[in-house]
Amino acid sequence: MRRLAPVLRQDGADADLISLIKTILAACKEISFRVGQGALSGVLGSTLDENIQGETQKKLDVLANELLKDMILESGLVMAISSEEEESTVAGNPNGQFLVTFDPLDGSSNTDINSLIGTIFSILPAPAKADPADPSIFLQPGTAQIAAGYVLYGPSTMLALTTGKGTRLYTLDKTYGGFLLTQEEVAIPGVTAEFAVNMSNQRHWEAPMQAYIADLLQGKEGPRGKNYNMRWIAAMVGDVHRILCRGGIFAYPRDLKDPKKPDKLRLMYEANPMSMLVEQAGGASSTGYQRIMEIQPVDIHQRVAVILGSRHEVDSCLNYHKTDSSKP
């Protein structure tokens, strides 16, 4: 089985990019070890704090954030980092070629039930001669990403990674201590009969999403003419991993439950890296009205509606949005 670095070299990644990816993964291996130790490592449960987004921080959120931040900045390869758990960006080497934005721990609410969680990351180019302390250097669309990936802390620890040459899956070999290539080319089936959405928000969705899901639920007797199955892991990283493995559609649509917070998922370190992985595997990703990777960000913690997965199913969902005259 092939090791990570030679595969990245074959894909045209330069030595600094390989080194940065290896640094991110070194932090993830440490997180994987702590997660694997569970209650024995003393990292389960909540802190007394909230993060910038007003969400309760888990001890693992804080630990994962510190590990990633320190190791990435110490590498000297990045101009700055941005994280879900940091209010603003953190400056690094003014000559660093890269920016890294990450969700240190996705699916935090799963930590206490020994269920799927992961780390999501996105690597962007650092603008030339920019101020490393200026957060606006991160405001680049997803199409500018140099690489994107996640590490899933499951029964095995897996890496999904793309540098724009397809999406590949690696598995952490704990005896050797590195990630080995276990799926060369991920190809998401275009057609599916599986959807993932938090149904408890159904009554708060906009009309097109209500109509789309209502038709899926009618199964064989409805306009879609087939029965659908539903899955919800409550960690985007787990739901996207399932879609990379066997197809499906994942949605966290806009909802009107709290008008001040209509969207849940974060553009820079959740939606964009997952969209790149999905598109590179032949899938599609949209807000319902726009390709996610083409959004020009205005804030490092900006939230966005997400609909991604099997290409034809995403297209079907988008058709419901096209016929909704109330939207752009």
Ligand SMILES: O=P(O)(O)OC[C@H]1O[C@](O)(COP(=O)(O)O)[C@@H](O)[C@@H]1O
């Ligand atoms: O609470 P819900 O509606 O099930 O939301 C689950 C969603 O929230 C998230 O956990 C948000 O991520 P964080 O855990 O990083 O805040 C997503 O991964 C997941 O898809």
Ligand SMILES: [Mg+2]
């Ligand atoms: Mg998250």
Ligand SMILES: [Mg+2]
């Ligand atoms: Mg998180």
